[in-house]
Amino acid sequence: MKNSSFKICDASVHPGEKATLALPLPEQYSCSPMYMPIKVINGKQSGRKLLVFAMVDGNEFNGLEIANQLYDDISADELQGTLIAIPVLNVYGLSHFPKPTPSGVRLSACFPGDEHGSFGERIAHIFTKEILTQIDCCIELNTGSLNHEILPQVYCSFDNVEAKKLAKAFQAPVITEVETKQSGIRVTAESLNIPLLVYEAGEAQRFDQTAIQVGLDGIKNVMCKLGMLSGEIDDSVTPVFSKDDDWLISSSSGVLHSEVALGESIKKGDKIGRLTDPFSNENATVIKSDLDGVIVGINRSPLIQEGVSIFKVASFIDNQKAEEILEEWEENKPEVDE
Numbered sequence: 573m574k575n576s577s578f579k580i581c582d583a584s585v586h587p588g589e590k591a592t593l594a595l596p597l598p599e600q601y602s603c604s605p606m607y608m609p610i611k612v613i614n615g616k617q618s619g620r621k622l623l624v625f626a627m628v629d630g631n632e633f634n635g636l637e638i639a640n641q642l643y644d645d646i647s648a649d650e651l652q653g654t655l656i657a658i659p660v661l662n663v664y665g666l667s668h669f670p671k672p673t674p675s676g677v678r679l680s681a682c683f684p685g686d687e688h689g690s691f692g693e694r695i696a697h698i699f700t701k702e703i704l705t706q707i708d709c710c711i712e713l714n715t716g717s718l719n720h721e722i723l724p725q726v727y728c729s730f731d732n733v734e735a736k737k738l739a740k741a742f743q744a745p746v747i748t749e750v751e752t753k754q755s756g757i758r759v760t761a762e763s764l765n766i767p768l769l770v771y772e773a774g775e776a777q778r779f780d781q782t783a784i785q786v787g788l789d790g791i792k793n794v795m796c797k798l799g800m801l802s803g804e805i806d807d808s809v810t811p812v813f814s815k816d817d818d819w820l821i822s823s824s825s826g827v828l829h830s831e832v833a834l835g836e837s838i839k840k841g842d843k844i845g846r847l848t849d850p851f852s853n854e855n856a857t858v859i860k861s862d863l864d865g866v867i868v869g870i871n872r873s874p875l876i877q878e879g880v881s882i883f884k885v886a887s888f889i890d891n892q893k894a895e896e897i898l899e900e901w902e903e904n905k906p907e908v909d910e
Contacts, residue, residue, distance in 0.1 A: 575618040578654050580702060588616040588648045595702060597663060598694045600674075606664065608695075610703075611649045611657040613642040619653025623792060626658065626713035628680050628757070629672050630665020631776040635713025645788070647802070653800045656707065661699065664691070682761070683756030700760055707797065709738065709789060710761060713811060714772040715783075719873035720881065723834040723898075724773035724786045726811075729758075735767035741797035742769065742790035743809040745835070745901040746868060748808065748817055748886060757822040769794070775872065781908040789906065809901055812894040817868055819881035822847065824857050828876045832883070834868045835902055837895035844883055847876060863887060867895055 575587040585591045591614075594607035624642060626635025639659040646655060662679045665672040672678050673692035682690065685697030704710070716722035725746035728735040737745045750758070750770065761768040771787050774780030795801040822828075826847035838844060838861045845859040859882065869884025876882060888894040 573618045575615055575653070578612060578614045578621075578706075580612065580630060580656075580706070585612045585613055585614040585654075588647050589614050590643070595698065597698065598691055600664075608661065608663055608699075609659060611639070611642065612661070613646055613648050613651055613655040613657075615648055615651030615653055615800070617652040619651075620708045621654045621656070622795065622798065622800060622803060623703060623707040623710040624658070624713065625661045625710070627660040627662055628712065628714070629678060629776070630660070630662040630667075630669050631718070632713065632715040633777065633779055633804075634715050634774045634783045634787065635771075636660060637715050637784050638791070641784070641788055642791055643824060645792075650802070651800060653798070656703065657798070658703075663697075664695075678759050680755050684760040692844075694717040696756070696760075704760065704764060707766060709734075709767045710769075710871070711794065712757065712768065712770045713787060714759045714770055715778075716772065716775045716869055718776045719871055720884075721775045721834065721870050721872050722772050723868040724771070724783055724862050725814075725868060725886075726790070727770040727772065728768065729762070730815075732762075732767055732885050735769060736796075738767060738794050738797055739769055740811060741793045741795050741805055742771065743806055743811065744771065744773075744786060744790055745809060745811055745898055746814055746866075746886065748814040758759075776782065776863045782905060785906040785908050808904065810897055812888055812897050814866075814868075814888055814894075815888040817865075818857070818863075819869065819883055820844075820862065820883040820885060822859075822876050822878055822880050822882045825876060825878045826850065826857065827874050828871065828885075829874075830870055832867045832870070834867055834870060835898040837892075837898075838865060838867060838885070841868075850875075859883070861885060866898060 682692035682696040686693040727750040773783035865887040
């Protein structure tokens with residue numbers, strides 16, 4: 573069936589067209605205008621409407637690259653339905669890093685937004701009204717925080733059957749259950765009955781080519797699953813499901829020497845690192861795991877303050893099986909040119 577025009581930002585993108593639009597945002601105190609870049613591919617044939625967005629905090633550069641490459645890779649002729657790609661959701665956060673909004677509140681906490689609220693709430697309101705209400709599915713592209721590297725994984729609500737199916741199609745090595753209430757964006761999407769996946773990999777302020785390639789391939793797999801792209805889904809990865817993941821908090825300060833790698837299986841009581849005095853190796857503090865699981869996040873900064881998160885551990889029903897699957901994924905993960 574022939575597709576219809578997609579209307580957004582007071583503009584119409586006709587079937588078979590690609591367009592880059594600018595959504596007006598609230599003005600700053602300088603009265604200078606600010607716009608959210610929105611890239612739309614409207615296929616000739618009708619189908620699902622998928623939203624892919626990145627940079628909610630303004631520093632997730634892997635997501636920025638994934639969204640831009642996705643738009644460049646797909647033609648309107650091959651697409652059934654509509655793809656909306658937003659490389660930078662939080663334009664203020666990008667241009668004023670490390671401040672996410674003028675009030676300092678993270679944009680994700682401002683949803684569903686308020687037309688007459690704070691700067692962040694107004695952006696959330698515009699995004700919800702103009703974009704979220706028009707789509708069928710969405711994928712948020714995220715990273716770990718600064719210096720916190722994350723193993724590629726997809727978060728979704730296991731209660732949402734479609735979201736879980738799409739998460740499996742994504743072909744990331746780990747799928748982790750997430751509580752909807754932890755993010756205002758997730759709460760808003762659920763209230764609109766929109767399946768939401770969150771792809772997280774790498775760390776903030778850094779490009780990670782493997783994380784970018786896994787994300788790009790994953791979104792295309794999801795689009796195949798949704799019938800938006802033709803072709804077979806690459807099902808070479810058997811993802812493992814995790815219901816819990818927690819950051820281990822440092823009980824003291826010092827220089828961190830990590831002794832584990834991302835994807836490595838550990839047991840409760842295993843030595844996973846040590847903290848030393850920067851002026852001496854004497855009196856090192858040994859860091860031990862407090863549960864069985866797999867390392868899915870590591871703080872890459874060598875300088876650690878007491879109370880800082882240092883290792884993220886995910887637990888699985890069958891940790892041995894998870895270890896085998898992650899080892900296989902590590903051997904066969906996408907090869908990219910550095």
